[in-house]
Amino acid sequence: MLYHYSGSIVALALFFTLFGPIAAVKHENFKTCEQSGFCKRNRAYADKVTAGGSSWTSPYTLDPKTISVKKGQLTGVILKTLGGGTESIRLPLTIAFLDSGVARVTVDEEKRQKGDIELRHGSQARKERYNGAQDWAIVGGLTLNQAVSSKTENGRTIVPFGPNDSFKAVVKHAPFSIDFMRGDDTQIQFNGDGLLNMEHWRPKVDRVQKEGEPAPPEPTEDEETWWEESFGGNTDSKVRGPESIGLDITFPGYEHVYGIPEHASSLSLKQTRGGSGAYEQPYRLYNSDVFEYEMDSPMTLYGAIPLMQAHRKDSTVGVFWLNAAETWVDIVKTKRSSNPLSLGIGGTTDTHTHWFSENGLLDVFVFLGPTPKDIIQPYNELTGYTQLPQHFALGYHQCRWNYVTDEDVKDVDRKFDKARIPYDVIWLDIEYTDGKKYFTWDKDNFPDPLGMQKHLDDNGRKLVIIVDPHIKNEANYPVVDALKAQNFAVVNKDNNIFEGWCWPGSSYWPDTFNPAVVKWWKSLFTYSSFQGVASNAFLWNDMNEPSVFNGPETTMPKDNLHFGGWEHRDVHNINGLTFVNATYEALLARDDPKHQRRPFVLTRSFYAGSQRVGAMWTGDNLAAWDHLEASIPMILNQAISGFSFSGADVGGFFGNPSKELLTRWYQAGAFYPFFRAHAHIDSRRREPYLAGVPYTEPITQALRLRYTLLPAWYTAFHTASTTGEPVVRPMWYVHPSDEAGFALDDQFYVGDTGLLVKPVLKENVEHVDIYLPPTNEVYYDYFSYEPHTAKGSSIRLNAPLLGHTPVLMRGGNILARKDRPRKSSALMKHDPYTLVVALDNNLSAEGALYIDDGESFEFQSGHFVHRRFRIAPVSPSSPSSPSPNLKLESLDLHPQPTHKNTLAFLKSIKDIRIEKIIVVGAPKSWESKKEVSVKEEEGGKGGERKVGLLWKDGGKEGGRRWAVVRDPGVGVGTGWSVEF
DSSP states (O other), X not given: OOOOOOOOHHHHHHHHHHHOSTTSOOGGGSOOGGGSHHHHHHHHHHHHHHHHGGGOOOXXXXXXXXXXXXXXXXXXXXXXXXXXXXXXXXXXEEEEEBTTSOEEEEEOOHHHHXXXXXXXXXXXXXXXXXXXXXXXXXXXXXXXXXXXXXXXXTTXXXXXXXXXXXXXXXXXXXXXXXXXXXXXXXXXXXXXXXXXXXOOOOOOOOOOOOTTSOOOOOOSSOOTTTSEEEETTEEEEOTTOOOOEEEEEEETTOOEEEEOOOOSSOSSOOOSSSSTTOOSSOEEEOOOOOTTOOSSOOOOOSOOOOEEEEEETTEXXXXXXXXXXXXXXXXXXXXXXXXXXXXXXXXXXXXXXXXXESSSOEEXXXXXXXXXXXXXXXXXXXXXXXXXXXXXXXXXXXXXXXXXXXXXXXXXXXXXXXXXXXXXXXXXXXXXXXXXXXXXXXXXXXXXXXXXHHHHXXXXXXXXXXXXXXXXXXXXXXXXXXXXXXXXXXXXXXXXXXOEEETTEEEEOBOTTSHHHHXXXXXXXXXXXXXXXXXXXXXXXXXXXXXXXXXXXXXXXXXXXXXXXXXXXXXXXXXXXXXHHHHHHHHHHTSOGGGOBOOOEEESSOOTTGXXXXXXXXXXXXXXXXXXXXXXXXXXXXXHTTOOOEEOOBTOSBSOOOHHHHHHHHHHHTXXXXXXXXXXXXXXXXXXXGSOXXXXXXXXXXXXXXXXXXXXXXXXXXXXXXXXOOSEEOHHHHOTXXXXXXXXXXXXXXXXXXXXXXXXXXXXXXXXXXXXXXXXXXXXXXXXXXXXXXOSEEEEEEOOTTSOOOEEEETTEEEEEOOSOOSSGGGGTTOOEEEEEEOOTTSXXXXXXXXXXXXBSGGGXXXXXXXXXXXXXXXXXXXXXXXXXXEEEEEEOOSSXXXXXXXXXXXXXXXXXXXXXXXXXXXXXXGGOOEEEEEEOTTSSOSEEEEEEEEEEOSSTTSOEEEEEEEEEEETTSOEEEEO
């Protein structure tokens, strides 16, 4: 059968000209530090300071006469001394002390702030340093602690702040630096190494000698890239001259630092200037369309979250560098010892980081912990919590570039059902459009899109379609006509509409920094405007870095202009956030305001705050084992940086995975927060049912396991959406005292469930060694219930390819699941629950379950159930009793349990029950028990009744033991107890 494709051959040709055949990233398309003027200058500045040693004095001092502390803020003026003291540049300083215990340090430049500079080339760009990143990234948490006070002594101003004034900011005047202390110890230090560097405005000096005039003075600094910079055939007109900012941030006593995604690197960040295994380049944050990115690299990728956390035993601190411009981060670790005779043995490690951005404010938030939760919760209070997604979004997503007709979509759907494989969403890439014109359908290949969506909806399934930011420049296309007529597009440095190339060929880009553009964008998604789209269709925003095939570094020129006169260089890293935010608003607006559903939008480009509006994925990976392996630390880094709803393309986007790799990837992907398979247009079809014998079976089992655990995943997302705690958690986050786990990034926990997952990530491997901390806790195999004791070492688990992902349950946890296989999550909505109780050494455990309607915002007005399950010995019994008596209870966590909305929701789920309780690690004395006592709160079946208990023994003394209560007859949303 022939399919009609109407995409631009020219754009495809240009794409493959720029990127070449599918082989590897083209490094020549992206700058190194040496090719980035401000990066090179700041590294050179650091080298100069280091070479100067103790003779170097930072030229930055805080003028003590300008210091004022009132209403929760310290203000003053930093003086940058030039020319041996003949001139000073005034840099206004603000240190804000927030109610949350977070401190915020902001430094501006007075001349630029006042607009007292001249722009070159008659530019219409803004003169100030960009101060709008806060408007996009910050949504709360800025309330000042009005009660802070200060004292000044010995050239320092000291400000106690935080909980019970347990923190201090010690501001040294000359040279300027700040020590942030918890108790008596410095946790974070600003400018301790003297690398503060704020490039001030200065006029361009014409160094061409004119006839009859004296020779101009020789430059005292390297001015090569101050006024313009060329790369990849593009010349960047730097109308404001040099304007970078740089600062060293030191974490004394901290060996491990994490965060600053997105990079295909280890969880614990590596050194970038010297040291074993160090990178040669700094970690770069400059959102880019990196085709076939490489592994183990600090190279920039699609998104940027400039949050870094440092961790040592029982202490976590962090910094958030709020800047939307291109940013690089160097990391150097040094050892120090209090004993000069130790010869470097023992002692502590300090991590020195050097941050530099091309322009903008110096704006840094400081978090002093001491726990990981004490970092992530106030960070999420500032930037917003992870969106609580619709329930379907946590199911499995099937995607490829491209499903080519509406009949193709329905055929794939039928084959999933025939193979009894669950899935929730099928995706359409760019080929569904008419000639890559978004908001249209290819009528030859998709003549009945509403019929296609109705077919999916019959089983509760959804469709996701792609809408990218490049708008095709073609006559008689209403979207581009409106874009041009209303001047809604990004413009170039000459204030003319910017034209670039992407998938459609010649394209324009909506300027979603402009509120009027967002309002227009919303109008395009109404059901009357975007005809052929039903209510079960949702959105995918790709290429929103933005990707421009013929642009410098495959993106926009930095001197393009956005709404308000800001250059693209000012706002580059938040461009993708503004676009996905506009799409999120559009999906909200298309629904009746009284019945709005939570939007689902997938974004490739992101910044701090993007977690509020959707999910992300790790971009164009390869069907290769190292890409599977890298996906775990990449997703963990996203999670601890506030963006839990993340995943990687299962199977790899480029290439054709072996059957073994595909199977292992599904087994790992079932534990990604966002679970989607995707494939390139040139790759072979690889839907799960095509894997064949014997591979389809373990893939199906992995998918069914995901669906069985959806209640646990949804509860974990609720926790993330209310506390900021990650949906998936690395070992150091859960066990902050265990130094052996600080660098582990191939195993992780799922929320508060106690599930510890260790996927198989290497070829031809039939077992894994999973590390357990030295807690003496019991862990159970999730599938066999075999117990293991945590002793600070690894245990070996069998992991046959035709089996399942190795998963342990940490004793002391209770999780809820649904055991009945269905076609989609929607068809599971009214199914009963199973509770799995994993007893700890004290025969205790607890866990939680959160339930709402899974799609609307009514949970915000109380329409939800939140239960806490707890089991413990009851008096006079104790864990050491020969026959201990245990009591399992369901307790209400709802803040307003008797509110009418709560009661209405409870009524809607009154028939949903708990059909089974499995107690893992049950006492051997229960072998003779035949029944348990069940009690319900008023409103249940009432009274006390006996229910049967089934004892199970794996046959080994002290080995596998569990007990099952079948159909205890209790509701999932009510209070009850079971006494064993």
